[in-house]
Amino acid sequence: MKLSTILVVDDDENDQFICEYTIRKFDPAIRILKAHDGTEALSVLESETPDAIILDINMPIMNGFEFLEHYATAFAHHAPVVAMLTSSQLGSDRERAMRHPFVKSYLEKPLTIEHLRHMQELLEA
C-alpha cells in the first residue's frame, strides 16, 4: 500500500512549506491536507481519513497532545500512521505521545525524505 494522502498539522508556515516541498519531492502523487492547529485537523479528519498524519506538538488553540486525546476518544477509525514532528525531543513528550497506539513514530524537524520513507515502511508493515 502506497502513501497517497498525508495530513500536515503545523501552525508554522515555514514548516508547512518544508513539509509540502519534501512530500512533493518524495512523491508528487501524494495529496497533501493542511491544518494549522488541533481543531482544524479534527474538522479535516471528520470528512476523510488520510494514510498518515504529520503532527506538530506546540500549536496555539489546540496543541498536539490535546489533539491526540480528542482523536483517540472521538474517532473510532484512525489514520494508520501518525508521526509526531517536533523541534526538540525533550522530557516526557515522547512517552506521552507514544502512549497512543496509532502514534507510530516520533520525528525531529526538519522533515526529510528519510522520514517519509520510514513512514511508507510503517504503512506497509
Next chain:
Amino acid sequence: MQRDDRQWRLTGFSAGLWCIIVGVGMIVFWLAEPVELAARHPEIFGMKFNAALAFTLLGGAFVAALSGYRTLPFLAALPVFVYGVIALAQHVFGVDLGIDRLLYDPFTDIGTSVPGRIAPNTALCFILISLALMRRALRGGSDIVQLVCSYAAVAIAATSLVGYLIDFDTAHDWIVHTRMSVQSATCFLALGVGILFVGARPAGYQRMAIAASLGVATYLILLTLAYLKVSAQATRLPFAIDREGISSIAGTLLDLILLSGLIYAGLVAYSYWNSRRYRESASHLSESQDRLAAIINNAVDGILTVSANGTILSANPACQRIFGHAPADVVGRPIRLLLPGRLAGGGEAAGSDHGGAASAGCFVTGGEMDGQRKDGRIFPVELSVAKVELAEGTVYTAIIRDISERKHFERQLLAANAELEEFAYRTSHDLRSPIASSIGLLNISRELLENGEYDALSGALERMERNFTRLDQLIQNIIVLTRDRLMEEEDQRFSPFDVVQNQADSLATLEEDGRVRIANHIPPELTIVSKPSKFEVIVGNLLSNAIKYHDPQEPDPRVDVRLEEHGGTIRFVVEDNGIGVPEEKRPLLFRMFKRLHPSRSFGSGLGLYIMKKSAESLGGAVRYEAKDKGSRFIVELPNGE
C-alpha cells in the same frame, strides 16, 4: 539559701528577745522580793540581779545589731564586758571589788560564795559574748573572733546545761557553791548560737561543721569534768586499796567513755560529710534543673509532655505563641485540643475515635501534622516525639514547630521552579524551532540553486530571514526578561507621555503598512515616580501587542493610551479596537508562550508574560477587560512619591 538566712535572722531575734525576757523577768523577781517563793524555790534566784541586768543589755544589743545598728549595741555590750572582767578578776585574785552588791543588795541567797556574786564560768561567758557582740556591732558581719568567742561560750553554757540535765554538778559548779544558773545557761546558749550562725554563711563559715564540732566539744568537756571529779573523789578516800579500786574502775569507765566518744565523734563526722555531699548533689540537681528550665522556657519550639493516655502534663511558653493557649490552660487537657488528630495529609488518624489512648497513639508517631490554634485556625506543625519511661509510668515529650511559613515558602519555591521548568522547556523548543526550519529551508535552497529555480530560491531565503528575525526577537525577549528580573533600578521621576511617544515612534517604523493609529492621551506635563526601564517594557509590550492584533478589516484601527494618577496609584490603560481575545483563552493571556491567534503566530509568546512580570516587580498588577470590539489592558502601579 536566702530563705535559710532569713530563718537564721529570725532565730537571732528570738535569742535576743529570750535574753531580754529572762533578764527583765529576773529583775522584776529580785525587785519584788517574794520571800516565800524564795524559800520554797531557791533555785529560781540562781541568776543574780547583776546577771539579769547584763542579759537584758546583751539581748537588746544583739537585737539592735541584727537590726543594723552599730553604736547602740556596742555601748550596751561594753558595760557587760567590764562587769564580766571585774567579776572574773574577783574569783581569780580572791578579792572583793564591791561590784556584786553595787546596784542591789540581795534579799535572799542560794548559798553562793559571796551574796550577789556570779560564778566564774558565767563571768567568762559574759566577757566572751559581750566581746563577740561588740565585734559584731563594729563589723556588721561575722568574723573569726566572734566565732571563737561565741563558740567557747556555747560550749561552756551547753556543758553546764547538760550538767543540770544529768545531775552532774561539776559541769556548772566550777568552784564550790557558785554555779551558772539554768536561766543564764539558756541565755548564753541562745546568744552564742545566734552569734555563731546568723551571718555565718556570708562570712564563709559552715554551720554544719560548727554545730557538729560544738557537739563533740561539749561531750569532751563533760568527759574531762567527769574524769576530774572521779579522780578527785578517789584521792579523798582514806584507804589506798579503795583508792586503787576506784581508780581502776574510773580508768575502765573512762576508756569506755572515750571509746564511745570516739565512735560518737566518728558518727558526727560521717553525718557531717554525708550531709555535705547531699547538699552538694542537691545543689547540682537544682542547678541542672534551673538550666533545663531556662532552655525549655526560652526555646523557640513548643515543648510538651503528655501522659500515655493523651493528657497534657506540661507546656512551655513557646506553646502559647504557637497555639494561643496559655501553658496553664492546657495542662490537664487532652492533647487533641492542640493536635486534633488529623494527619497533615488530611483525614482522621487511625483509631483516634477510641478516646485518649488512641489520640496519644496517633500523636506518638510524630512527623508533620495539623495543629489547631485557640481561635480554631488549623495550621501545619512538625512534631518530634520521644518516649520516656519513668517510675510513675510512660510519658511522651514532644517538640512542636510551626511550619506554616516553611510550607508557604515551599509552595512558592515549587511554583517558581515549575515556572522555570516550563520556561526552559518552552525556550528550548522555541529556540530550536526556527533553526530546524532554517536547516530544512537551507537544504531546499541548495536544490533550488542547483536546479536554477531562482524565483523559488528567493522565496525560501525570505522565509529563512523571517525565521532568524523571529529567533532574534525571542532572544531579545529572553534578555529583557532576565534583565527585568536581575536589574536593580532606582525610582526616578519621568514623563509617561514621553515614554509612550518614544515607544510609539519606534514601533511605527517596524509596522508593515502604518495603518494603526496610536493616540497618546497622557497630559504631556504629568510626571510620575517609578522605574523608567520597566515602565518602558510595559508600554512597549502593550503597544506592540495592540498593533500585532489589530483587525485588518477595521477601517480605522487605533490604540488609545491613557494614564491617570490619584491616591498614590498610577492607572495606565491601553485600549484597542483589534480582534480581542476569545473568552475561553483569557485565563491563558499572561502565561508564557501562549500565542492565542493561530493565523497570526508571529511574536515569541512572551510579550504579555514579560509585561505582567514587569508590573509585578514594580509592586503593581495587570488585568484584561474585553470590549465590544477589541481589548483593554489596565496596569495599576504604585506612584513612588
